[in-house]
Amino acid sequence: MRLEKFHGIIPAFYACYDDQGDISEARTKDLCDYLYEKQVQGVYVGGSSGECIYQSLDERKAVLSYVANQLKGKMTLIAHVGAPSTRDSIELAKHAAALGYDALSAIPPIYFKLPDRAVYKYWSDIIEATPLDFIIYNIPQTTGYTLTPSLFEKLLTNKKVIGVKNSSMPTMDIERFKKVGGDNVIVFNGPDEQYVAGRIMGADGGIGGTYGAMPELFLQANVFIQQGKFEEAKLIQSDINDIIIALCSLNGSMYAVIKEVLKRRGVNIGSVRGPLEGISSEDEGQIDNIMKMIDQAINRFCK
Template sequence: MIEKFKGIFPAFYACYDDKGEVSEERTKSLCEHLYQKEVKGLYVGGSSGECIYQNLAERKATLKYVADALKGKLTLIAHVGAPSTRESIILAKYAEELGYDSLSAIPPIYFQLPESSIYKYWSEIIDSTELPFIIYNIPQTTGYALSIKLFNQLIQNPKVIGVKNSSMPVMDIERFKKAGENRILVFNGPDEQYVAGRLIGADSGIGGTYGAMPELFLKAEEFVTTGNFDQARNIQTDINDIIIALCSLNGSMYAAIKEVLKLKGVNIGSVRGPLEPIYSDDFSKVEEISVLIDQTIAKYN
């Protein structure tokens, strides 16, 4: 089972129509686009999916549309973290009904809770279904950094198969891998350190920019697995140049990625407030980024 979770997993983007409503047609269009790129699977309903800005019905709709399009074709991980344990469990049970391969969740947000509460939250989600579970550690947005102590508690449950580590210190990947005694999968989260994460112990990657340039992360994975470390470093540098450019505009990085996808024929709308869209002054820069991505793909092919 573990092998199907090894590879490149784009974090799936929220797909809206022109009125800002979740779109079945555009969701399935993005599914097909990424499927054709031959990624290993998708991480659905997480940060890239703008989960905290969507209601329960919208999140369930996205889970359904992706499952309808790709169940049995790609490995599907459902992110079900929500403001309340109750909502998280509703999403978890629904993902199980739809045939997802695994669940994942951020820790509780807003209130600064003791680890006993965080442990209870994750454990109740894990115990609500028969699906395997991947912990999601992203302290820069949730305010909680997963401790080795809590990690060791959680992995006593055999349903816990991995951790998506999006903290910036690469050492965290190595520490989780060591604590899991190679039984637990570690997913590299920060796209800017994909190569470093893999070399220090990450088994796979889940990332928010993968969907804009899956070819580059697939090639980076190829370089790592074949031991071509010079090229792995080179492509990481080029990937980082693109990420910096995506983050340099007067709007959300996700809005920039969606404009790039439009230029590639995949219209999934824009972002939902309070995330900001791309403004007219920056559209020429989006075109430059799209060209840069194409040139970089050609460089390594």
């Protein structure tokens, strides 16, 4: 029962800015309401999709507060608290715990290449700072650090460590982490492009950066997997992948394109913060095509 609330579809929450590029409480609430209406399992707040590395500590704390005020008690809340320093990570962790989040998560330390013992201590110091459950975040393609099954096994000796958000591309990594942890550990599929494959290889749910652009499709993919309809799941994954490729093919960053899609759906959460690139005039027409792709897939699989 303790882990069931982490199963299912958990969108990575987007940074919500006003027209001047500052954190917007009102727009954060709008995104909360939008995702709640879509009936997703929860939200992962303050990670890559939340543009955490481009925000100050106070801004990140504010976002955690705004989301908790709107969604606490309504869905599962996971706070990503990874920061350049252990001190800042612990401050964010304590803030999230005070707000009533269900769990914490953190990437490994970035920039300096650190040995396993330093990474282990970093995660352990965050874990011990609060009574909350903790989810390791493995994303080697951006952090330069690869979580090994042996270090994961060592971290699992702490009972507050309940799982891993695995965003490495090989689905074998999901199988390996699940084998180490077994049924008492949650493994989240990270790469949206392999959601179905990750689930079949043992992932219990998913946390993803494109879920918010097309929650209906990921929710339906989850249903297909639960029903054992793997052929249908493969087909919906193919459509999802076509959409993801389109989202990543424009001048603006993927997150800027997703935010424009949401804006045209009536959920204006601003653009992205530099050095991420906003959409260009050349992107405008292509975004209409992406929205058509999403709508066509929803009509195909979700009606």
